[in-house]
Amino acid sequence: MSTTLAQVQQEVVEEFAMLGDWQDRYEQLIEQGRDLPLIAPEHKVDNNLVRGCQSRVWLHAEHRASDQPGAGIIHFTADSDALITKGIVALLVRVYNDRHPQEILDASTEFIDRIGLREHLSPNRANGLSAMIDQMKRYALAFSSVQ
Amino acid sequence: MSNPIPAVKPVFNTGEIRAQFPILREQVHGRPLIYFDNAATGQKPQRVIEAVDRYYATINANVHRGVHTLSNLATEAQEAARETVRAHINAKYPHEVIFTAGTTASLNLAAACLGQVLLKPGDEVLISGMEHHANIVPWQLACDRHGATLKVIPITEEGELDLPVIPGLPRNPGLFTGQSGQARNDSPFTDRTKILAITHVSNTLGTINPVKELIAEAKQRGIITVVDGAQAVPHLPVDVQDLGCDLYAFSGHKMYGPTGIGVLYGREELLECMPPWQGGGEMIDRVTFEKTTYAKLPFKFEAGTPHIAGIIGLGEAVRWMNDTGMAAMAAQELALLEHATKELLQIDGLRIIGTAKEKVGVISFVVEGVHHYDLGTLLDQQGIAVRTGHHCTQPLMDRFGISGTTRASFAPFNTIDEVDMMIAATMRAVKMLRR
Numbered sequence: 311m312s313t314t315l316a317q318v319q320q321e322v323v324e325e326f327a328m329l330g331d332w333q334d335r336y337e338q339l340i341e342q343g344r345d346l347p348l349i350a351p352e353h354k355v356d357n358n359l360v361r362g363c364q365s366r367v368w369l370h371a372e373h374r375a376s377d378q379p380g381a382g383i384i385h386f387t388a389d390s391d392a393l394i395t396k397g398i399v400a401l402l403v404r405v406y407n408d409r410h411p412q413e414i415l416d417a418s419t420e421f422i423d424r425i426g427l428r429e430h431l432s433p434n435r436a437n438g439l440s441a442m443i444d445q446m447k448r449y450a451l452a453f454s455s456v457q
Numbered sequence: 458m459s460n461p462i463p464a465v466k467p468v469f470n471t472g473e474i475r476a477q478f479p480i481l482r483e484q485v486h487g488r489p490l491i492y493f494d495n496a497a498t499g500q501k502p503q504r505v506i507e508a509v510d511r512y513y514a515t516i517n518a519n520v521h522r523g524v525h526t527l528s529n530l531a532t533e534a535q536e537a538a539r540e541t542v543r544a545h546i547n548a549k550y551p552h553e554v555i556f557t558a559g560t561t562a563s564l565n566l567a568a569a570c571l572g573q574v575l576l577k578p579g580d581e582v583l584i585s586g587m588e589h590h591a592n593i594v595p596w597q598l599a600c601d602r603h604g605a606t607l608k609v610i611p612i613t614e615e616g617e618l619d620l621p622v623i624p625g626l627p628r629n630p631g632l633f634t635g636q637s638g639q640a641r642n643d644s645p646f647t648d649r650t651k652i653l654a655i656t657h658v659s660n661t662l663g664t665i666n667p668v669k670e671l672i673a674e675a676k677q678r679g680i681i682t683v684v685d686g687a688q689a690v691p692h693l694p695v696d697v698q699d700l701g702c703d704l705y706a707f708s709g710h711k712m713y714g715p716t717g718i719g720v721l722y723g724r725e726e727l728l729e730c731m732p733p734w735q736g737g738g739e740m741i742d743r744v745t746f747e748k749t750t751y752a753k754l755p756f757k758f759e760a761g762t763p764h765i766a767g768i769i770g771l772g773e774a775v776r777w778m779n780d781t782g783m784a785a786m787a788a789q790e791l792a793l794l795e796h797a798t799k800e801l802l803q804i805d806g807l808r809i810i811g812t813a814k815e816k817v818g819v820i821s822f823v824v825e826g827v828h829h830y831d832l833g834t835l836l837d838q839q840g841i842a843v844r845t846g847h848h849c850t851q852p853l854m855d856r857f858g859i860s861g862t863t864r865a866s867f868a869p870f871n872t873i874d875e876v877d878m879m880i881a882a883t884m885r886a887v888k889m890l891r892r
Contacts, residue, residue: 332486332838337889364846365830366860391860392828393890394835 315413318405319421326425339397346400349387360445363438365392371449383408406446411454469785474870477502488840491875496819496866498710508773509766538772545775547696552754559719560687561591563706567683570731572599580605581649586612587659590849592685610645616662616811653682657689661848662811663819672701692817703727714774718767735760786869790818793867800880810862818867827890829863835886841879
């Protein structure tokens with residue numbers, strides 16, 4: 311169970327590399343959305359909306375306390391009202407979920423380019439994608455100062 | 458054997474029109490571009506691109522200042538474009554045509570300057586529920602500044618202005634007044650209404666509003682009228698004297714012209730009464746530190762070096778529209794609208810937002826269980842450019858209880874085949890998104 315963050319990124323890259331046309335790519339993305347750890351209703355609030363996306367994306371981060379299992383890791387949950395956006399956030403959650411803050415802060419975002427998402431998504435969406443990553447890293451930064 | 462009669466007689470040669478738009482030779486995601494986002498910005502015919510290019514390549518100089526030849530040529534070209542625009546909208550004088558950065562700038566000018574001379578605490582500005590944010594926010598700012606109130610004409614389920622119409626009577630005269638001339642209780646106008654600011658054509662719904670009748674009613678009450686014509690000028694013949702409006706705003710880039718150039722038409726007497734908006738060069742007569750006197754119209758409202766290339770490009774765009782034929786272009790757009798409306802309604806769960814009797818070639822729709830953003834993204838993957846979102850009309854979205862729509866807006870270079878491809882692409886996308 312000790313898969314590293316980089317290994318998960320590599321898994322994602324390989325999954326997308328096997329896909330042919332745009333339709334497969336987007337179907338795969340929509341499929342990812344089904345596996346997303348859904349945000350609890352009480353966290354699906356305006357305060358958790360990620361700014362910079364045309365569709366609505368809610369992202370919640372929970373820092374596991376030292377007396378809990380998985381002490382110190384960040385657990386993300388999310389949702390979106392658009393399926394493709396939900397797929398994108400699910401992909402990000404899959405990569406960054408249940409990691410220590412420093413791992414998230416150190417992680418490269420190069421895999422986004424390697425799965426061809428940035429070039430295939432509209433500038434609006436690409437910005438939304440960057441906004442989601444920024445938001446995750448901001449949580450990691452905030453929690454990294456918590457011992 | 459006689460030739461079968463074609464079912465649909467082509468309005469004009471679409472191929473000939475298409476050849477004039479270089480962008481239509483572009484590909485998107487490896488497919489030929491299908492451009493259905495004409496209400497956001499229009500594409501540019503070669504003639505307009507060349508006019509802008511020619512200005513920079515041969516006569517680029519600042520206007521109204523130089524004694525040298527190029528400056529005179531640039532000035533002549535700019536003023537010739539002003540005359541072309543004047544004739545196109547049938548303004549009385551060229552100096553009633555003020556060049557601005559676009560409709561948004563025109564409306565901000567209108568709201569700031571009219572607000573200053575007209576609005577007092579308790580006064581009302583009347584707009585409608587289908588306004589673009591550019592015809593809402595400047596008035597909110599003016600109302601805030603002068604203690605006035607913004608009033609809104611509601612919108613019907615069909616996407617028309619919800620106006621009291623007396624059955625059996627022609628719309629004009631007597632839209633809000635009975636034969637006795639008594640004001641009706643449900644008239645949107647009150648004794649405190651000072652300004653009516655209304656869109657001629659809705660960018661989201663395509664609805665053509667009865668602005669002439671509204672203006673006539675407003676005028677009787679001494680109300681100043683401002684029309685947002687951004688979506689009307691590309692499709693309809695606009696005659697500002699016939700409409701009787703005081704101010705009329707529109708953009709160059711939605712009518713085959715360059716971006717960054719727009720027009721505010723203003724009735725001479727009103728423009729004379731309005732204070733300047735922005736200060737700077739070009740707009741002055743004499744400057745001292747104690748007092749500045751202003752240039753005459755239109756320069757009083759054109760501070761700084763104008764967008765000369767844009768003005769010349771806009772003039773060429775108007776000439777192109779007239780040469781191509783406004784009526785023929787409108788007929789083609791309506792044929793596309795009619796076909797798209799009929800075919801889109803075949804899609805299960807699809808609802809058209811905006812079913813007014815009088816529309817331009819704009820069609821907004823929502824599909825049950827499908828987010829407009831997903832649909833727009835999947836249409837883009839198939840080479841089709843549509844608009845998704847709230848279209849800068851959030852209050853209108855609230856009115857219909859939706860977060861956004863998918864909007865296709867047509868130009869005369871679009872074809873029935875392209876509409877069919879959009880329908881097929883929409884069906885394919887909906888299938889993917891509903892699975």
